[in-house]
Amino acid sequence: MTSPQAPTPRTSSAERRSSFEHALREAADVAALSPSSHNCQPWGVAWPTSRSARQAAAQLVGEALDGTSSGESGTDESATDEYVILALDRERRLTSLPAHAVEMLISCGAYLQILLRSLALQGWSTDLIRFFDPLSDERTSGIPSAGRPLGDAWPPLWSPLCAVRLRRTDESSGRLAELRDTALARRTNRGPYRSEGLDPSVLAGLCAPSAGAAEGADVTVRHLVTDGERAAFADLVARHGGRDFSHQRAWRETHSFLRRDEAEAAARGDGFALGQLFGPMSGPRRQLLRAALAPTTMRVLRHAGYPRLLARQLALVARPTPAIVAMSLAETAPGLEATVRGGAHLAEYWMRATEAGLALHPVSVVLQHDDVRTELQDRLGLTGRTFFVSRLGRPLTQFPRSPRRVDARGVRVI
Missing domain, CATH: 3.40.109.10 (NADH Oxidase)
Structure with a gap:
C-alpha cells in the first residue's frame, strides 16, 4: 500500500514579504553608498505592502488595467511578485542651478541601479520597469496619478520616477558581500x-x-x-x-x-x-x-x-x-x-x-x-x-569615504 505523499509546502504571503523586506533592507544599505551631487542623496524608495498599495503598484507597471491585480485576488498565497517605486525626494534635492534638475535624476538613477543589482544578488530579479510621464493624467492613462501613486500614504515631498516589478527567482548568487565591498571602496x-x-x-x-x-x-x-x-x-x-x-x-x-x-x-x-x-x-x-x-x-x-x-x-x-x-x-x-x-x-x-x-x-x-x-x-x-x-x-593617495544616511530613512513601507 502506497503512503500518500505530503503536500508540497507553500510559501505564505507573510513569509514571502518578510524575506523580501530583509532583501530590500540589505539592498538599500548598499545602494545608500551610491554617488550623488554634494552627497545630498535625493532618493526615496516606497515598498507597497497593503492590498490597495499593491494593486496601485501593479497598475503602475502595466498589470491588470481592468481593476484587478495579479496576486491580490484569490491567489495571493502563491504570488511571487514584489514592487518598489523610486522617487526624487524634493526636500533633499539641489535647486540653485537649472542643471541640477538633471543631476538629481542622474543621482536617483545611480541609486536605482545599485539597489536592483543588490536585490538580484539575493534572488529578486527585475522583471519590469515602468517610468512615469510627468505629464500623464489618471483620467486618460487609466493608472493612479503619478503625483500620489499610492494614495494619501505617499510622502508629499516625493516625486515618483518609476515603478519596478521584481520576481523571486531563488537564484541568489551569494555575492552581495562583494558588491557591498565595492560600493564601500x-x-x-x-x-x-x-x-x-x-x-x-x-x-x-x-x-x-x-x-x-x-x-x-x-x-x-x-x-x-x-x-x-x-x-x-x-x-x-x-x-x-x-x-x-x-x-x-x-x-x-x-x-x-x-x-x-x-x-x-x-x-x-x-x-x-x-x-x-x-x-x-x-x-x-x-x-x-x-x-x-x-x-x-x-x-x-x-x-x-x-x-x-x-x-x-x-x-x-x-x-x-x-x-x-x-x-x-x-x-x-x-x-x-x-x-x-x-x-x-x-x-x-x-x-x-x-x-x-x-x-x-x-x-x-x-x-x-x-x-x-x-x-x-x-x-x-x-x-x-x-x-x-x-x-x-589610479590615485596616489586615499580619500575618506563620505557619510551616508541609514537606509531606513530612504525606504518607506506603504
Missing part, C-alpha cells in the same frame, strides 16, 4: 593620480553592456586620453572652474553641505567635511579653509580673483590626469527615463572602475552652466547632452 578622490596611461582594454571593459536600470541606456562614453584633449579640458577648467565660487546662490547651496568636521558629517549622514574634499590636513589649515570658503568671505574674495585662483588650481590637478571620461545622453533635451537610465549607466561604470583600481573625480562645474557645457561639447566634439565629466586614473 567607491568614492570621489580629488587627489593626484598616477600619470601613466590607462590600458585601452581596461577602458573598454568599463563600457560593457549592463543589466538592471542601465539596460538600454542610450549613453555615449568618451575617454579623452590624448595630450590635446586633456589640455583643452584643463584650459576650460582654468577659465570657467571658478564659476560656482562666484555664483552666490550656487555657492551658498554648496556651502550648506559643508560640515564642521567628520563627526558632524557622520551624525547628519550627508554632505562632506573638508577632509573629504581636500584630504588630510592640519587643524590650522582646516580653520583657514573654513573661513575662506564661507559665503560672506567668498563674496568679498571674488572681487580679488579668488575664484580664478581656485579654478587654476583645479586645472593643474586635471591636466596631468591620464584620462578624462565624458558621458553624454543621445538627446540634447533628454526625458525622465533617459536621464534616470543614464544615472544607472554611470553607477555601473563607476563600480567597474573601482573594481579595476581606478578612481574618479567629477568636474561638474563645466556642465552646470549651459554656456560652459556648450563650449566643452563643441571643443571636444561631444554630441547630445553631456551629463558627466570626471578625472579618471
Whole structure:
C-alpha cells in the first residue's frame, strides 16, 4: 500500500514579504553608498505592502488595467511578485542651478541601479520597469496619478520616477558581500593620480553592456586620453572652474553641505567635511579653509580673483590626469527615463572602475552652466547632452569615504 505523499509546502504571503523586506533592507544599505551631487542623496524608495498599495503598484507597471491585480485576488498565497517605486525626494534635492534638475535624476538613477543589482544578488530579479510621464493624467492613462501613486500614504515631498516589478527567482548568487565591498571602496578622490596611461582594454571593459536600470541606456562614453584633449579640458577648467565660487546662490547651496568636521558629517549622514574634499590636513589649515570658503568671505574674495585662483588650481590637478571620461545622453533635451537610465549607466561604470583600481573625480562645474557645457561639447566634439565629466586614473593617495544616511530613512513601507 502506497503512503500518500505530503503536500508540497507553500510559501505564505507573510513569509514571502518578510524575506523580501530583509532583501530590500540589505539592498538599500548598499545602494545608500551610491554617488550623488554634494552627497545630498535625493532618493526615496516606497515598498507597497497593503492590498490597495499593491494593486496601485501593479497598475503602475502595466498589470491588470481592468481593476484587478495579479496576486491580490484569490491567489495571493502563491504570488511571487514584489514592487518598489523610486522617487526624487524634493526636500533633499539641489535647486540653485537649472542643471541640477538633471543631476538629481542622474543621482536617483545611480541609486536605482545599485539597489536592483543588490536585490538580484539575493534572488529578486527585475522583471519590469515602468517610468512615469510627468505629464500623464489618471483620467486618460487609466493608472493612479503619478503625483500620489499610492494614495494619501505617499510622502508629499516625493516625486515618483518609476515603478519596478521584481520576481523571486531563488537564484541568489551569494555575492552581495562583494558588491557591498565595492560600493564601500567607491568614492570621489580629488587627489593626484598616477600619470601613466590607462590600458585601452581596461577602458573598454568599463563600457560593457549592463543589466538592471542601465539596460538600454542610450549613453555615449568618451575617454579623452590624448595630450590635446586633456589640455583643452584643463584650459576650460582654468577659465570657467571658478564659476560656482562666484555664483552666490550656487555657492551658498554648496556651502550648506559643508560640515564642521567628520563627526558632524557622520551624525547628519550627508554632505562632506573638508577632509573629504581636500584630504588630510592640519587643524590650522582646516580653520583657514573654513573661513575662506564661507559665503560672506567668498563674496568679498571674488572681487580679488579668488575664484580664478581656485579654478587654476583645479586645472593643474586635471591636466596631468591620464584620462578624462565624458558621458553624454543621445538627446540634447533628454526625458525622465533617459536621464534616470543614464544615472544607472554611470553607477555601473563607476563600480567597474573601482573594481579595476581606478578612481574618479567629477568636474561638474563645466556642465552646470549651459554656456560652459556648450563650449566643452563643441571643443571636444561631444554630441547630445553631456551629463558627466570626471578625472579618471589610479590615485596616489586615499580619500575618506563620505557619510551616508541609514537606509531606513530612504525606504518607506506603504
